[in-house]
Amino acid sequence: MLKSHHCGALRRDHVGEHVSLAGWVHRRRDHGNLIFIDLRDRFGITQLVFNPDHSADAHQIASQLRNEYVIRALGLVRARPEGMRNADMATGDVEVVIDQVEILNEAREPVFHISRESDVDEALRLRYRYLDLRRPRMQRNLVLRHKVTRFMREYLSERDFLEIETPILIKSTPEGARDYVVPSRLHPGKFYALPQSPQQLKQLLMVSGFERYFQIARCFRDEDQRADRQPEFTQLDLEMSFVEREDVLQLLEGLLTELVPAVSDKRVLQSPFPRFTHTEALALYGSDKPDIRYGMLLTDLSDLVADSGFRVFQQTIEAGGQVKAIRAPGCADYTRRQIEELTELAKEHGAQGLVTIQMRDKGPHSSIARFLAEAEMTAILERMGAETGDLLLIVADEAPVVAQVLGQLRLVMGKRLELADDDVLAFAWITDFPLLEWNVDEERFEAVHHPFTAPFDEDLELLESDPGLVRAKAYDIVANGYEIGGGSIRIHRREVQSRLFAAIGMTDEETRAQFGHLLEAFEYGAPPHGGIAAGLARLVMLLAGEPNIREVMAFPKTQSAVDLMTDAPSPVSARQLDELHIRIQD
């Protein structure tokens, strides 16, 4: 080893020891004669002192040191003089007087500050990611990520789970996201796909009798990016045999409840986690991934305004729609312009308009006040619990539009009013999703979750008669408004699986070609099984308090799925294309 200690190690106890340290020059303070170097490695920073009276040679070399040079230094640990200790540094009680120093490697001037937590253009950070990763933020986040995966591995291993790797080159399937495909050299015109998740493989492992499987699994989906979505991402993927929904929920709930305090300063809002059916979540929060750190729930006013003098309300309800509202405390003084902005937002999300009631000192103020009977207004205010200073936002439309619009307005107002506690992780389960939904474009039903999800036993008969009403044994785990994971109890009987494929309009021939291996496996004694997959980076992002997933990934891609550091994707040679039997069309 080139170092006897790391740069975060030395304390008062080490005074008098001769040590060797190695790392990067974090900062230098050159007084001409006396030179101080803050030496950094992964573990911390230690102050080196170069005094020409102590070692003229070392001092001479030190005067040539620049930021980010890699050096090794040997010297004596000394207590810092009284009054010169640095309480902000872990090693601030001591310093190392250097008698010998060696430059292991010089460094060009970094393109941005390593030693300052200043914001830097993200494209530049990604272009020079190896430098960005030296900075405290990324070091901290990747250490956290390691702690999370380590905790998961230990927690699951202790509970008889086996970590089993599944292939990255697999068969493309038609359902779901767009596949990343890989051409085959040995089989002209044929392609592998990268897994969107190891879904079928882990189910086959259950057929194999492993009973409890998990994997920190890399997944790939060729869809457009978001702050919480990358083209390749990591899931904690797990599957269990001979279980019911409750077993899976309790396992993951236990894992997360213990994980959070073990790796972070965050607090779990509530455990056991609250549960909402899909219908309840949409009704209360206007979202299937609600942020339950604060209230501002959607309140139904439909019954109060069914005969309203405001014809829009009346007509909406006659047509089977809803009138619902949220209450934003302290926003009664919004200007016409601010109200206009909210209205625009509502329209962007599909609303025809937005009705507001401003609870001013003189009384409620609303553009539709003159259409409402006094009793009607009173009833609305009472149900909303409206107080002076509040702003009520009311939307009238079909139920899905109301949920979408008020759900978004709730998020916007919650953010403005800073209602969410940043130190809290508010997990919740969303259950009882519909199994199938009608795809208007393709004029067929398709799986909401995936086609291996088991229907409710009591809904089985509806699979042929009224597929849209079948409920699924599926569940999502959400936290702070993000979908952290999802899973289900699977279909394990061939007959049910065939009926499901029929319900989503797949012919026997298609079924055999795409999923024959799975259906066949089910004929050899498949146990009842189910599982869940959780997005690792989304979870770490929340634990780290970061605004996007890239901050917890070592080498993320841009929104356009480009790696700015390596410049992938890039062209390949004509020879490579030839071998792969591929011709590029312009």
Place this chain on the structure above:
RNA sequence: GGAGGCGUAGUGUAGUGGUCUAACACGUCGGCCUGUCAAGCCGAAGAUCGCGGGUUCGAGUCCCGUCGCUUCCGCCA
């Protein structure tokens, strides 16, 4: 595919039609400096204002296009 935001020395910003011959901080380079820790003081270098076109007597500033990054919608079984 669509909508919004951003793009000015190495980095972060200021500059909203006229001494902008582009400013400030940090960084860099040089000088001075034996107790600093965002060291200090003095000095210097460093910018075709993302790129292309247009309007104008005059464009970093206004308009159009384009590229890059980003947020959102669509998409994400």
